[in-house]
Amino acid sequence: MESKMEKIISLAKRRGFIYPGSEIYGGLAGTWDYGPLGANMLYNIKEAWWKKFVISRDDMFGIASSIMMPEQVWVASGHLEHFTDPCEGKKFNTMFKSKAGALKDETTDVYLRPELAQGMFVNFKNVIDSFHPRIPFGIAQIGRCFRNEISPRDFLFRVREFDLMEFEYFVREKDWKKYFEYWKKEMRDWIKETGIDNEKIHELEVPKNELAHYSKRTIDFQYDFPFGRKELYGLAYRTDHDLKNHKLDYYDEETKEKFIPHVIEPTFGAGRTLLALLDSAFAEDELVPPGRDEGGEKRVFLRFKPHIAPVKVAVFPLLKNKPDIIKKAKEVYDMVRKEIQPAVFDDNGNIGKRYRRQDEIGTPYCITIDFETLDNDTVTIRDRDTGKQERMEIKDICFKLRKKF
Numbered sequence: 150m151e152s153k154m155e156k157i158i159s160l161a162k163r164r165g166f167i168y169p170g171s172e173i174y175g176g177l178a179g180t181w182d183y184g185p186l187g188a189n190m191l192y193n194i195k196e197a198w199w200k201k202f203v204i205s206r207d208d209m210f211g212i213a214s215s216i217m218m219p220e221q222v223w224v225a226s227g228h229l230e231h232f233t234d235p236c237e238g239k240k241f242n243t244m245f246k247s248k249a250g251a252l253k254d255e256t257t258d259v260y261l262r263p264e265l266a267q268g269m270f271v272n273f274k275n276v277i278d279s280f281h282p283r284i285p286f287g288i289a290q291i292g293r294c295f296r297n298e299i300s301p302r303d304f305l306f307r308v309r310e311f312d313l314m315e316f317e318y319f320v321r322e323k324d325w326k327k328y329f330e331y332w333k334k335e336m337r338d339w340i341k342e343t344g345i346d347n348e349k350i351h352e353l354e355v356p357k358n359e360l361a362h363y364s365k366r367t368i369d370f371q372y373d374f375p376f377g378r379k380e381l382y383g384l385a386y387r388t389d390h391d392l393k394n395h396k397l398d399y400y401d402e403e404t405k406e407k408f409i410p411h412v413i414e415p416t417f418g419a420g421r422t423l424l425a426l427l428d429s430a431f432a433e434d435e436l437v438p439p440g441r442d443e444g445g446e447k448r449v450f451l452r453f454k455p456h457i458a459p460v461k462v463a464v465f466p467l468l469k470n471k472p473d474i475i476k477k478a479k480e481v482y483d484m485v486r487k488e489i490q491p492a493v494f495d496d497n498g499n500i501g502k503r504y505r506r507q508d509e510i511g512t513p514y515c516i517t518i519d520f521e522t523l524d525n526d527t528v529t530i531r532d533r534d535t536g537k538q539e540r541m542e543i544k545d546i547c548f549k550l551r552k553k554f
């Protein structure tokens with residue numbers, strides 16, 4: 150029998166969420182490509198994160214820094230020395246190295262960032278000079294990171310390039326415990342808001358001897374993936390390690406003190422988020438037709454929250470060969486998609502099959518235009534999770550759907 154993981158991977162490929170990287174050339178280990186639905190979902194995840202942690206706050210500054218950084222950055226951060234995995238008895242640095250520039254004497258050794266944090270630290274002074282924030286404040290970004298993992302595995306879980314969503318929150322040393330607790334709670338709220346199964350989340354206090362070279366305390370938020378309990382997110386107290394090594398400090402204009410801020414760092418893998426969401430949302434049941442007690446059809450559906458779902462609403466004409474119904478359905482579709490995106494139109498196959506297809510990609514609502522629509526301008530709206538249909542007037546659709554969202 151197919152395991153849950155196999156079912157998720159095959160659904161993800163078949164329906165256009167995730168494809169193996171460079172597949173027509175035999176694939177490249179540790180790379181996966183996001184298809185149209187996966188790309189929508191990834192975008193939704195990042196947008197929700199940016200809204201929650203950046204633009205809805207006054208104390209957070211969002212940036213987008215370069216992926217390539219020169220060797221000096223990684224010497225100062227300690228990554229050149231410490232960002233290693235044991236490999237055949239040796240230490241293997243998992244950063245990707247390259248050279249920038251063409252002329253021999255003018256090339257610079259660069260590394261693709263393995264984490265986002267250094268982009269925030271090297272811009273610490275820039276942000277202060279432009280915005281004069283008072284401590285505590287944070288610098289956030291979303292972006293791609295690269296790690297030459299020795300053995301990439303478990304689908305999106307361990308790959309060689311991935312998107313991170315992360316911020317560095319600068320505090321006074323005496324306050325670090327308070328903000329550590331504060332961000333721990335915010336991270337748990339994010340997990341719930343996003344629709345990750347909270348029952349599968351476990352906080353692990355990382356033992357002292359396993360802490361990263363920059364951290365004095367780290368909590369891993371682990372998730373019960375189908376292949377085991379593994380790290381989903383991390384929350385680290387990075388002390389003043391990075392700012393100190395970059396020779397940066399902070400001057401409080403009010404109190405006239407100069408000091409090196411300490412850093413709390415919540416970090417969220419976007420790909421692991423998507424994987425946890427596919428796992429949390431994956432459901433199978435039998436939908437019993439109205440008026441019957443049994444004899445339902447088996448189906449697979451993804452219970453995404455609407456703000457995460459790659460398609461929010463689908464519009465169907467009941468029949469393909471009735472021009473009046475098609476015309477009306479197109480009108481409804483044009484109206485709906487102006488306000489609720491992404492929406493899709495589907496007239497392919499019988500209506501039951503179309504519902505199943507939308508269930509399988511997690512579309513929360515399907516609107517069907519039928520003969521009654523032509524009489525009284527009402528449509529049915531079907532709920533993905535219950536399969537129940539509700540009739541409503543066309544003019545109320547957008548308002549009512551937005552209320553459900």
Ligand code: ATP
Nearest residue numbers: 298305306307308311380381382383416417418421
């Ligand atoms: P692990 O122990 O799983 O290798 P890590 O402790 O190295 O992870 P961090 O350095 O804390 O991870 O990375 C921050 C976040 O980046 C992780 O919480 C995870 O969500 C994500 N992440 C790290 N490595 C990978 C990877 N190879 N593929 C996908 N996501 C990753």
